[in-house]
Amino acid sequence: MEQNPSKKVQILESALELIKENGFHGCPISQVAKQASVAAGSVYTYFESKDEMILELYTYVKTEVAKKISEKDDPKKNFEARFFDLWNNVTSLYREKPAFQSFLDQFSSSPYNTEAVQLECDPLGQWLEAFFKEGVESGQLKALNPKIISIMVLGSLISLVRFTTYFKAKTASAAQDLHLIPQMVWDGIKFQS
Amino acid sequence: MEQNPSKKVQILESALELIKENGFHGCPISQVAKQASVAAGSVYTYFESKDEMILELYTYVKTEVAKKISEKDDPKKNFEARFFDLWNNVTSLYREKPAFQSFLDQFSSSPYNTEAVQLECDPLGQWLEAFFKEGVESGQLKALNPKIISIMVLGSLISLVRFTTYFKAKTASAAQDLHLIPQMVWDGIKFQS
DNA sequence: AATACGTGATTGAACGTTCATTCACTCATT
DNA sequence: AATGAGTGAATGAACGTTCAATCACGTATT
Known part of the structure; x- marks a missing residue:
């Protein structure tokens, strides 16, 4: 067996x-x-141990998220549309699988997240970096380090998800305007003529 | 006694x-x-219990942060300058008191952070909302719900701090460009003529 | 085809440890 | 003498982990 x-x-x-x-x-x-x-x-x-289990869980979730996000991208669309697609795909993935978001969030701020863990392969981070690199090189985004753009976009995105998940009570009054956030983020990173 | x-x-x-x-x-x-x-x-x-202690710790940290951030604001400056001051004040407060940032982060994503806790007085949230309301009403920011702007700005900010704290290894190569993020955020929220 | 054997997954009771909490007590202050 | 903050050993519950026993299956032997 x-x-x-x-x-x-x-x-x-x-x-x-x-x-x-x-x-x-x-x-x-x-x-x-x-x-x-x-x-x-x-x-x-x-x-081997509970700690090992948690670490494997991290790899498992990271991989699942990267797979789902990358496979929903349509490179034939124009870059701006792909950006908004990305935004929507991440938010709806986390709405669909709240356990993914909750786990990643708790893991990231926990002592499990050592330097060694951070240096492991990070398929989502890599995919995002390549995505934004394309936007920079085609002149549609500001001429910045794609890694920086990644941090800024994923940051706002995760925070938005966090707020809507954890701070339900607080954002109720603002809920109908939350869809304006991706536009703000896009305005922040797009090439300004 | x-x-x-x-x-x-x-x-x-x-x-x-x-x-x-x-x-x-x-x-x-x-x-x-x-x-x-x-x-x-x-x-x-x-x-009363360990849980009570943790909850009081949350109130304690929240209050300290709000105090330090609000007292460093200079309402005589122009709004754009005040925005960048705010950004720098938060990042340097968290760099100075990493335990504040680490605790708030862990607390927010933990089950301690119940709805009841969220409904408690939140001095930092209130101060930020008033700050951005001023920016909107004086026409320097987009005409959006100040709460939304708060979420977006604090989101990027916290994420930036998280990245630099937890993901040191990953951002090393991008470290010298991190200061460009506040400009991107400002570009996202400022009134565009 | 029937049987016996070996392998490794599966079980759950048992173990040692750690933890939050209690409480009988001490002692400084009033 | 009375008060109540401060102590730290004691308590019992909960936890991660182990392990001897059991079970289910593939293979070899007759």
Whole structure:
């Protein structure tokens, strides 16, 4: 008998859900196992330790997000349209999979996120950088380091998602205007004649 | 004898430091007490529970940040200059007090941040909203809901700080261009003739 | 085709540790 | 003498992890 890859994913998804609901605090192995319909001990056939499990979960989520975002891009459209597509794709992905957003957010600000982890392959970061590089080189964006543009755009985007997720109460009165934010961001990065 | 307010602050600062270093995981009451030079039991003279302590810490940090940011604003300057001042003041405050930024970040994405907490008084949010309202009403910013502008600006700002803090390795190559971000943000929100 | 064997996944009770919290006590101040 | 802040050992619950036992399956032997 071999390790069952779908069971591994089951465990990861279970941990993801618990972390979304209760944070890192609230995902004891006992619960992760229960929700994944396996015994506590079985988690250790798939992962060396709980920490290893969390780190693999990070890789798993990062990869899933990058895949979904990149495959929805249509390079035949003009760059401005692709920018707004990107914006909408990320926001709707996170609305669809709130556990992804919640986990990435908690992970990023946690001590799990060491320098070593940051140096790992980051498919989403790489894809975004290439995307904005194209915009700069074709003269549609300001002549800036694509990495900087990435930071600024992803920053506003993540923050918007964070605000709408965590600060529901606060943004209720402003909710109908949130769609104006991508336009502001575009105005900030586009080449100004 | 009365409760010693400076000892309360000592405990809060000790927890703040431990959370910055090790996350919520890594700040057991035993350590908090040790670093604050009090006995573990004493923490319970000042706080009902650990959770209460964390919640008070949030109020404490929020208030400190709002105080420092608002008092550095000079309403006599023109609005654009005040915007860049604000940007610099926040980034340098967080560079000076990394524990503030780290705590706020971890708290915001944690389950501590319930709806009830969000509805509490938020002095920084209020101050920012008033600031941007002024910019809109004097015609220097786009005619948008000041709350939206707040979200967008604070979003980019926090993300920039997050990136430079957590993703040191990644941004090294882009570090010298990070100062261009506030200009992009300004271009996004300023009134375009 | 039937049986026995080996392999490795799976189980969940048990273990040692860590943690938040309690409480009987001390001691400085009034 | 009374008060209440301060102490830190004690408590019990919860946690990550281990492990001996069990189980399900593929392979070899008859």
